Amino acid sequence: MADATVRPESRWYGPLAATPRHLFVPRWWSPGERDGTWVYELxxxxxxxxxxxxCAYDKSLSVITRVGPHHADHAASAAVVPEAWPTSSATLPALVVxxxxxxxxxxxxxxxxxxxxxxxxxxxxxxxxxxxxxxVDVDPYLIQSARDRLAAAGHRPQLEICDVTGALPGVYDRIVSTVSVQGIPASWLAALAPGGRMVTAxxxxxxxxxxxxTADGGATGQVAPEPAAFMGTRHGDDYPPAPDHADLWATARKADGESVTTGRYPVMRVNSTWDVRSTLELTVPGIEHRMESGADGTRTAYMLHPDGSWARATAPGARQVPTVHQGGPRRLWDELDRIRTWLVIDGDLPVAGAAVRIDPDGTCHLSRSGWSASIGAQ
Incomplete structure (x- = not known):
């Protein structure tokens, strides 16, 4: 795994080659399909x-150890749990490095x-x-199990039960987070030493x-060239229940809407992109994306937003443009097509390599080539 991840002269070659990753993932959840339903199997x-x-020594594999409130260590043999949000994992080694x-x-x-x-x-x-x-981790069991497994690997660092979005237990030159944050916690800036660096998604x-x-208590930097996505921070045993979009979902599947148009581009899986998805999230935060494929080759994408906006785009095939129905206060598919047009014209989107400025309260400002967006503090 070390050979496949870095060059031998890298300072990370030794840690990768000497750290027994399998000790940290003795049991895990594997996603799969059973009777037409996606589940996680122990x-x-x-x-x-x-x-x-x-599994343990695949440099490009994050190993899921906890789904919802279910930790693999505590599950019965051959356990199966319904598809839910993963809540802990061993991040893929190449990304950690x-x-x-x-x-x-x-x-x-x-x-x-x-x-x-x-x-x-x-x-x-x-x-x-x-x-x-x-x-640090918000989960007491994860801290205890990590302490035992780190000791088995010969390490005894400081381990603390801590909500990483709150007060941190010291002052640091570097903060590296393998959980994503909605906005930069002000506590990170308070805990960073002068000139210290943070890395997060x-x-x-x-x-x-x-x-x-920076000297004013904020920070400056940029968006890294590589995309990265992590589980979000949680503040308890599990994430809060997802919003109930049942009524909006029923509307999006059948209604004509206030707008019926022909889309500019074929239907895409927005969640499989990083630049389009990121730009759209910064433009209209909180969109839920769903996709259906018919036996006849039709593809339908849905977009749902908590403000009641929705879009349905149906195309007869992967390369055909869709008929788009939209309703609610915003035209979600129009926003998506505008971003895709931007990508076609410029060859990239400004989120790639954008400059970052973070205020002392954690508000994050991104900008590039006349484009800008801000994300409030967490």
């Missing part, structure tokens, strides 16, 4: 060592990192030494933010 490493090693590379860790850096399985914490301990690493987008603390 996998146990001791019962299937080949699958365990293959990329985050640390963006952080530009010095040998004497005091690092705060989010915990999860503890694997990323172990890599940091190999690089910096246990005494310079603090790892913004929820609902593929944007990875790298920013250095």
């Amino acid at each position: 996998r146990d490493g001791a019962s299937d060592p080949d699958a365990w090693m293959s 990329k985050l640390y590379q963006h952080a530009f860790l010095a040998d004497d850096s005091r690092l705060l990192v989010t915990c999860g399985s503890g694997y990323g914490t172990a890599l940091a301990c190999r690089r910096l030494g246990d005494g310079r690493v603090t790892s 913004l929820s609902g987008t593929g944007l990875l933010i790298v920013a250095d603390k």
Whole structure:
């Protein structure tokens, strides 16, 4: 895995080669389909060592260890849980290393990192030494299990039960978060030493933010060239229930709406993009995307928004333009087509490489080539 992730002369080669990732993921949830429904199935490493090693040492695989309130460590053998939001994982090694590379860790850096399985914490301990690493998680069990597994790997960093969006337990030269935040917590800026650097992702987008603390208590930086998406922060045992869009969903599936037009481009899976999805989220936050495919090759995309706006775009095939029905106070598909036109004309979208300025209260401003957007503090 180390050979496949970095060059041998990299400072991260040794930590990758020496850290036993399988210790941190003895059991995990594997997504799959059963009777036409997506579910998560329990996998146990001791019962299937080949699958365990293959899963643990895949540089490009995040291993899901918790779904909703269900931790794999506590599940009965052969357990199956319905599809839900994953709530903890061992982040894919290649991405963990990329985050640390963006952080530009010095040998004497005091690092705060989010915990999860503890694997990323172990890599940091190999690089910096246990005494310079603090790892936090909102989940008491995750902290205890990580403590035990880190000890088995020979590490004893500082581990704290902590909501990472609240007060942090020290002052740090680097903050690296493998959970996404809706806005930058002001507590991070307070906990960063002068000139310190933070690396995190913004929820609902593929944007990875790298920013250095400035003298005014804020920070400046840019959007990293690589997209990244993580589970969002949570403040309890699970995420709050998703909004009930049942009535809006029923309307979006059948109604003609106030606007019926022909779209400019074929139907796309917005959630499979990062630049289009990120730009749309910054423009109209909170859109839910759904997709249906018919046996005859038709493709229908739906967009639902909490303000009552909806869109339905149906095309006879993957390469045909759709008929678009829209209703509510906003024209969601028009916003999507406007962004896609921008991409066609310019070749990229301004979120890629955008400059970042963060106010001391955590408000995040992005800008590039005359475009700008702001995200309020968390």
